[in-house]
Amino acid sequence: MTGADLRMLLLIRHFELALLDLFARGLVHGTTHTCLGQEPVPVALSALLHDDDFQLSNHRGHGHYLARFDDPAGLLAEILGRDGAVNLGVGGSQHLKRGRFLTTGVQGAGVPVAAGTALHLSRHEPGRIACVHIGDGTWGEGAVYEALNLAALWRLPLVVAVEHNGIAQSTPTADQLAGTIAGRAAAFGIPHLHVPCEDVTAMRSLLAGPLQRVRDGGGPLVVEFATHRLGPHSKGDDPRPAAELDRLRARDWYPPHAGTPADTEQRDRVAAVVEEVVARCLVSA
Template identity: 75%
Template sequence: MNDDDLRLLLLIRHFETALLDLFAQGLLSGTTHTCLGQEPVPVALRPLLHPDDFVFSNHRGHGHYLARFGDPAGLLAEIMGREGAVCGGVGGSQHLKRGRYLSTGVQGESLPVAAGTALHLAHHEPGRLACVHIGDGTWGEGAVYEALNMAALWRLPLLVAVEHNGIAQSTPTAAQLAGTIAARADAFGAAYLYVPADDVTDMRDLLDKPLTRVRDGGGPLVVEFATRRLGPHSKGDDPRSTVEVDQLRAADWHTRYAATLGPRFTDLDAEQRDRIAAVVRDVTGRAPVRERR
């Protein structure tokens, strides 16, 4: 774990924590979905993705955005509808587009779209890929299977990053998913990889070669990241018991690194907490974003 990776993990953690605080203070309207606990996924992928790769994010996408752009102020301004908002305040938390990064709020919808961009890449920019983040709950959507079928059939450079956090909004995976994600990928002849989302260096070691294969025309890859959702689905809607959530917290990277990395962790944790606090002060002091035409 190098300092930059730890910084990014902590940046995302403190950004999400700050959002929940702002909600609690009544300073945010609407809704948001934090990725607390899932930060290692975008942090591990960051150096493995190229700026010309497409990234499709979902409703739980702040970590994906921050890993790609390192721009907490633009994102917070977007969520708060303040000047400097990256999408003019129209998109908000779950509808972001910046270059080849895009998120949208309908489950499964972005998978065929990502396949379309992968088709373009296969024809015109070989070596590039489209990465689409989905959850375990997204496998309930038919669009996922239509897209996987075409991606496998046409050997498209598509990376399906499944963040399996064990819960779809309020429904445990066991109550909504029959069989396994591995078997579903296998049914389409798509490559499959299981990656525990704990240590970003270990994760990259597992991902490196399979991703090269995707870039070299080997067809789609489904990566099942085993991860944890520490927070509620959105703001205060978590039906899980405190015992269950406490168990997840005990296994969380933040708890582990705090116990094992000593002052290096304490210093970087304070640094990123302060950085986000400064961003919150800056953005909350800004004027409402004006309509762009």
């Protein structure tokens, strides 16, 4: 992985840890969902998505925004409702809008919106794609299937990036999802790609060809990222036993990099950036 990739992975991680700390100090109103553990997904995709592509994010979208815009100050100000907020503090953690990046906290709602966007792109801007992020739990939403049906029928340039972290809020996937995500994609004749999330470079090599096929008019794609959530669902709501969390932490992307020259160089710099962003934000109006 490149130094820039490691920097972005670390930036997202430090941002999310700082946010949980702000929560614990009572400085965040409402709720927020961190993507701790899932950072490789947006970092791998960011190099493959173009500025003119649409990206539809979900409730767990801070990493998506940071990987696309590298703007921790605008995002934190948005979440805290302070000066410099990317959407004047009106959208908050779950409703961000910047250019062709849009977030919704309504589970599943992004898929039909992305399909409609992809329809527009196929007609007026061929070569561009709409990429929507959903979790494995969101396969319980009917709107997902209506959108997949039309996306397949009309061969839309739609990429459904499924971040399969094995849990939806407090319900393990195994207790709520019959069959498989691959099987559900197959029911619509949509290709399915399984992507392990240990190494950003390896992820990109798996993704590049299939994403190009979508760009070239080959129709939609479901990508299932095998990832894991290291933090709570939102803030402190994690029913998983400590042993399971230990098992997940052992498979985290960070330990193999910890203490390497690249990590040492980037980590302190990134931590200082986030610290400064937090300090500035807290003193602003």
